[in-house]
Amino acid sequence: MKNSNQRNLILDIVNNSHNHPTADIVYAIAKDSMPNISLGTVYRNLNLLVELGQIKKIAIYNGQDRFDKTITHHHHLVCIKCGRTFDILLEDKDELCNVIEKSTGHTIITNDLVFKGICKDCKKEER
Amino acid sequence: MKNSNQRNLILDIVNNSHNHPTADIVYAIAKDSMPNISLGTVYRNLNLLVELGQIKKIAIYNGQDRFDKTITHHHHLVCIKCGRTFDILLEDKDELCNVIEKSTGHTIITNDLVFKGICKDCKKEER
DNA sequence: GTATCTGCAAAGAATTTGCAATCCT
DNA sequence: AGGATTGCAAATTCTTTGCAGATAC
Numbered sequence: 196m197k198n199s200n201q202r203n204l205i206l207d208i209v210n211n212s213h214n215h216p217t218a219d220i221v222y223a224i225a226k227d228s229m230p231n232i233s234l235g236t237v238y239r240n241l242n243l244l245v246e247l248g249q250i251k252k253i254a255i256y257n258g259q260d261r262f263d264k265t266i267t268h269h270h271h272l273v274c275i276k277c278g279r280t281f282d283i284l285l286e287d288k289d290e291l292c293n294v295i296e297k298s299t300g301h302t303i304i305t306n307d308l309v310f311k312g313i314c315k316d317c318k319k320e321e322r
Numbered sequence: 323m324k325n326s327n328q329r330n331l332i333l334d335i336v337n338n339s340h341n342h343p344t345a346d347i348v349y350a351i352a353k354d355s356m357p358n359i360s361l362g363t364v365y366r367n368l369n370l371l372v373e374l375g376q377i378k379k380i381a382i383y384n385g386q387d388r389f390d391k392t393i394t395h396h397h398h399l400v401c402i403k404c405g406r407t408f409d410i411l412l413e414d415k416d417e418l419c420n421v422i423e424k425s426t427g428h429t430i431i432t433n434d435l436v437f438k439g440i441c442k443d444c445k446k447e448e449r
Numbered sequence: 450g451t452a453t454c455t456g457c458a459a460a461g462a463a464t465t466t467g468c469a470a471t472c473c474t
Numbered sequence: 475a476g477g478a479t480t481g482c483a484a485a486t487t488c489t490t491t492g493c494a495g496a497t498a499c
Contacts, residue, residue, distance in 0.1 A: 197453050197498050218489080233456045238489060240454095254381065259488065272428050283422055291418065295410055300442040301399050308435045309381075315427040324473050324478050345464080360481045365464060367479095386463065455496070464487080471480065 201225075201232055202240045209241075209250050215261040215271070215280040255280065255309060270307060274314035281314060328352075328359055329367045336368075336377050342388040342398070342407040380407065382436060397434060401441035408441060 208224050209216065216224075222237045241262055244250045251263040253271055261280060270283040285291070292303045313321075335351050336343065343351075349364045368389055371377045378390040380398055388407060397410040412418070419430045440448075 199454060199498080201455070231456070233458095235457075235490075236455055239491095242490090272422075272426070272430070274428070275431065281426070281428065283426060285422070295399075295412070295437070299399070299408070299410060300445075301401070301408065301439050302445060303399070303437050303439040304402065305439075306435070306437045308433070308437075310422070310430050310433045310435075312428050312430040312432075318427075318429060326472080326479060328480070358481070360483095362465075362482075363480055366466095369465095451499095453496105453498075455494105457493095457495105459490105459492085461490070462488085464485105466483100466485070468482095468484105469480105470482105471478105473478075474476100 199240075201229065201236050202243070204229055204232075205237060205240045206244055206249060209244070209262050210264045212264070215253060215263050217259040217261050219259070221262065251307070253280070253307065253309065268307075270310065272310040272312050272314070274317055275311055276313055276317035279314060283308075283310065326367075328356065328363050329370070331356060331359075332364060332367045333371055333376060336371070336389050337391045339391070342380060342390050344386040344388050346386070348389065378434070380434065380436065382407070395434075397437065399437040399439050399441065401444055402438055403440055403444035406441060410435075410437065 204225055205221060208221050212220075212224075218238055218241055219234065221241065222232070222234050225232045225237060241250070241252075245252045245262075248266060251266050253261045253263055255261055255271075255273055265282060270285060272281045272283050273279075274281070292306065295301070296303055331352055332348060335348050339347075339351075345365050345368055346361065348368065349359070349361050352359045352364060368377070368379075372379045372389070375393060378393050380388045380390055382388055382400055385400075392409060397412060399408045399410050400406075401408070419433065422428070423430055
């Protein structure tokens with residue numbers, strides 16, 4: 196694989212974002228420092244980086260895909276009020292998988308789970 | 323809300339399917355008994371039925387939405403070999419939610435989880 | 450040099466929507 | 475009658491892809 200400024204920039208943007216940007220958010224940020232970059236290139240490289248295991252793709256219910264710099268095992272919670280995506284780290288992952296595998300006979304390969312709920316901040320505002 | 327043959331048919335199709343049909347599968351089946359029905363009507367009614375709480379919508383990673391007659395709490399497993407979607411019933415739902423709510427401070431509203439894996443049948447064939 | 454990568458624009462896939470005609474009640 | 479619902483087609487939204495030119499090695 197050849198080096199490419201576009202790909203380096205895209206990886207940088209995902210790695211430096213503390214939320215979970217969509218492809219067009221990455222595109223908007225990328226254009227700041229590289230005005231001629233195209234959306235197609237952003238998609239191509241995001242997918243390439245996912246294949247290379249350098250970032251993760253998250254499928255959100257009823258929405259665009261999001262990209263995540265954290266590649267270690269974790270889940271997500273999408274706030275139905277503000278729409279933000281939060282990381283969820285679970286200790287008992289293996290236990291949960293084991294329970295399911297035993298009761299169903301299927302084998303679980305990945306379980307990047309997406310929960311829906313109301314985040315801490317939005318709960319504060321409700322009062 | 324007015325009665326509509328199209329909506330009755332669509333609900334029937336979802337209720338009588340033992341897998342989790344996509345909108346265009348429902349459309350294909352519906353055309354058998356109602357050849358003039360349109361895909362737009364299928365989408366409109368599926369979404370309406372979801373809003374009414376009579377069926378559920380499942381968002382599959384990298385795929386079309388699927389619709390499910392089972393509205394009680396349960397999860398899904400998508401087999402990466404055959405592509406079928408299986409129901410997963412978990413006893414310890416509340417425990418899992420409680421763990422997450424305590425450790426994060428968020429409130430979980432729904433957690434219709436989608437696992438990826440290899441189903442029982444495909445595992446057999448691998449041998 | 451040449452294979453990879455890019456920008457562009459067009460194509461694709463899934464879903465939604467505007468509108469005039471039709472159907473319930 | 476009159477509002478809800480439909481079929482149709484066009485529009486949207488998100489993502490992928492073909493291709494000719496640019497870039498990295």
